Amino acid sequence: MSPVETPLKPEADDATLVSGVGLLIFRLARASAWRLGRSLTDSGLRWPEFAVLHHLDAEGPIAQRELALALRIQPSNLVALLDHLQERGLLARAPDPADRRRHRVELTVGGRRAVKRAREATRRAEGEMLGPLSAEERRQFRALLVRLTAHTCDRGAAGRGGRC
Amino acid sequence: MSPVETPLKPEADDATLVSGVGLLIFRLARASAWRLGRSLTDSGLRWPEFAVLHHLDAEGPIAQRELALALRIQPSNLVALLDHLQERGLLARAPDPADRRRHRVELTVGGRRAVKRAREATRRAEGEMLGPLSAEERRQFRALLVRLTAHTCDRGAAGRGGRC
DNA sequence: TATTGTTATACTCTATAACTATA
């Protein structure tokens, strides 16, 4: 390569390669919110509510504080969310006998049924969203997401654990 | 495998593989918003504003309508956003002489300087965010994101083009 | 009549601080 000539399409260096990835994530998140939200309307759930039910279904009963920590939701914001789900009879809250400050959150039978139905709907939405990818690429993408979100540093994590 | 025995950790099938990918995207987006937002505070920009400047810098002058379409921002929400950037002298708006309904948006010199500085900051933030991944994996992840967001179906796209 | 930009408004999600009841 001559020093005076600059290539029309220069190969991206390492810094350029990751540049803009944040904006791409936002765009994908918006599209995901739209598709997922639409798929959840039949269940009458919004996606943070689905996240709560999904986590309770996967991990079992848990105290509110731990639930908030796991989902990176502010405990204060979790309250109304759980209230709504409880009013609909999808989960139950009961004070822990050993420490009555802690409230144990648990799915009801109706909650388990609801999350099962909602997951079926979101599965379809996610399938459409990942349409451009092959089965192997979907596996890759999901694996990368899992690794990237395993130790996320958001507001909740930074305030407490101090790992950020 | 015996028909009565069920494996403790059954291999995920194709449907299970993509299940939950929406929630993972939301989690990553939140972490990304936090990191990117923090990196942009010095520039006094919020991430949708950075997205506007970034797009203008990359693609050149453009009408408001096209800008809104490209960034999947509602035209009505774009107004205040551009107002703020214009007040700070980072971009200029002028009616197109050929069609005075259309407003041509263009970066100023200060705007180009600002986006350059902001991009430097976000690059670092993105680098931290992608920390768990190798250079090759970052390339893969970014490529997958580009393909997934190339034909996103969000509210804006569904309302108009009708591709969804 | 259709389109571009604009205003007004409401809703979702998130963040912060102050309060209560338990420990």
Next chain:
DNA sequence: TATAGTTATAGAGTATAACAATA
């Protein structure tokens, strides 16, 4: 005093409808 949950409130981001100017 410290912690779990709660209340109140403010802010960012997004969606919708109605409007003025222009075509």
